[in-house]
Amino acid sequence: MAISRSTYGSRRLAIVLFxxxxxxxxxxxxxxxxxxxxxxxxxxxxxxxxxxxxxxLDHGISETWDGYVALQGVREENRQLRRDIELLKGQNxxxxxxxxxTQRYENLLNFKxxxxxxxxxxxxxxxxxxxxxxxxxxxxxESDGVRxxxxxxxxxxxxxxxxxxxxxxxxxxxxxxxxxAIAGLVQRTRDEGIVxxxxxxxxxxxxxxxxSRVQPGDRVVTSGLxxxxxxxxxxxxxxxxEKSEGDLFQSAEIEPEVDLSKLDEVLVITAxxxxxxxxxxxxxxxxxxxxxx
Numbered sequence: 001m002a003i004s005r006s007t008y009g010s011r012r013l014a015i016v017l018f019x020x021x022x023x024x025x026x027x028x029x030x031x032x033x034x035x036x037x038x039x040x041x042x043x044x045x046x047x048x049x050x051x052x053x054x055x056x057l058d059h060g061i062s063e064t065w066d067g068y069v070a071l072q073g074v075r076e077e078n079r080q081l082r083r084d085i086e087l088l089k090g091q092n093x094x095x096x097x098x099x100x101x102t103q104r105y106e107n108l109l110n111f112k113x114x115x116x117x118x119x120x121x122x123x124x125x126x127x128x129x130x131x132x133x134x135x136x137x138x139x140x141x142e143s144d145g146v147r148x149x150x151x152x153x154x155x156x157x158x159x160x161x162x163x164x165x166x167x168x169x170x171x172x173x174x175x176x177x178x179x180x181a182i183a184g185l186v187q188r189t190r191d192e193g194i195v196x197x198x199x200x201x202x203x204x205x206x207x208x209x210x211x212s213r214v215q216p217g218d219r220v221v222t223s224g225l226x227x228x229x230x231x232x233x234x235x236x237x238x239x240x241x242e243k244s245e246g247d248l249f250q251s252a253e254i255e256p257e258v259d260l261s262k263l264d265e266v267l268v269i270t271a272x273x274x275x276x277x278x279x280x281x282x283x284x285x286x287x288x289x290x291x292x293x
Contacts, residue, residue: 117230117269117270117271118269118270118271119153119267119268119269119270119271120140120144120145120146120267120268120270121140121265121266121267121268122138122139122140122144122146122152122170122265122266122267122268123138123139123264123265123266124136124137124138124263124264124265124266125137125138125139125169128171133173133177133179134173134174134176134177134197134201134260135160135163135171135172135173135174135177136160136171136172136174136263137169137170137171137172138152138169138170138171138172138266138268139168139169140168140169140170140268141165141166141167141168141169141170142165142166142167142170143167143168145270146162146165146170146268146270147162147165147270148162148163148164148165149161149162149163149228150162150228150268150269150270151222151228151229151233151268151269152172152266152267152268152269153229153233153266153267153269154258154263154265154266154267156234156257156258156259157233157234157235157236157256157257157258158175158182158222158229158233158234158235158256158257158258159172159174159175159258159260159263159266160172160173160174160175160177160180161173161180161182161228162268170268172266174197174260175195175197175203175235175256175258175260176197176198176201176202176203176256176260177197178196178197178198178199179197180195180196180197181194181195181196182194182195182222182226182228182229182235183195183222183223183224183225183226183229184205184220184221184222184223184235185220185221185222185223185231186205186208186212186214186218186219186220186238187218187219187220187221188214188218188219189212189213189214189218191208191209191212191214192223192225193205193206193207193208193249193251194206194207195220195235195254198253202239202253202254202255202256203235203236203253203254203256204251204252204253204254205220205238205251205252205253205254206249206251207249207251208241208249208250208251208252209249209250210243210247210248210249210250212250214238214241214250214252215238215241216237216238216239216240216241216252217237217238218237218238218252219234219236219237219238220234220235220236220237220238220254221233221234221235222235228269229269230269234257235254235256235257236254236255236256236257237254237255237257238252238253238254239252239253239254239255240252240253
């Protein structure tokens with residue numbers, strides 16, 4: 001009970017003092033202002049510390065939030081820039097592909113104009129999906145004048161020969177196929193042989209005369225003895241010459257001049273085949289005239 005009375009009395013005293021303070025402020029404003037200034041100096045210093053801390057904290061939070069908002073904007077800009085870069089890369093690749101295609105077409109056209117043979121340009125539209133033979137499929141066929149046994153080349157050299165044709169497409173047996181055979185000539189020594197494919201994806205010049213002095217680095221070209229190719233088209237270079245004791249001929253491995261794994265456009269040689277037909281008919285006519293009485 002005594003504690004309750006003491007607390008009640010303290011409250012009454014505090015209320016009375018607060019009332020007297022307010023009365024003094026209203027009754028003696030000038031004196032009260034000086035008193036408040038006197039008391040406010042130390043009190044302001046005491047209160048300034050937590051207020052400065054709160055202000056610094058608020059400023060830090062504000063800066064952090066602004067930084068977060070700015071960072072979100074930067075991230076979105078980075079995403080957009082990445083998308084733009086990928087788009088530009090795609091467009092750049094398309095442009096480079098167009099430039100490369102234009103260069104290939106230009107080389108093909110120049111070769112066609114400089115060649116004395118009649119040719120038909122064609123595009124590679126497929127490759128053999130089996131392991132039966134090494135070949136490619138062209139988008140030109142019999143309706144374009146393409147027939148079996150015609151030679152196929154690029155400006156770099158020999159590709160192979162046509163082995164099958166329908167009205168709209170044809171199949172080329174590559175020079176590296178073991179079933180292919182092309183008459184070849186060593187440029188330096190003028191020795192002739194037969195170029196056949198190997199199981200290792202290269203080609204081999206067979207039936208080289210035993211006394212021939214062929215050596216690695218010699219260039220092999222078409223001999224022109226068959227109707228498929230004119231004389232002098234590049235086939236490849238000799239990489240290794242083999243001569244075994246007791247053999248009647250030498251043989252040599254050839255690195256093809258044309259990169260057969262990167263074929264896009266080719267030329268089908270039609271003129272030599274047509275000229276061979278004409279020569280055959282002429283010979284038949286001559287023999288027929290001789291038999292007449």
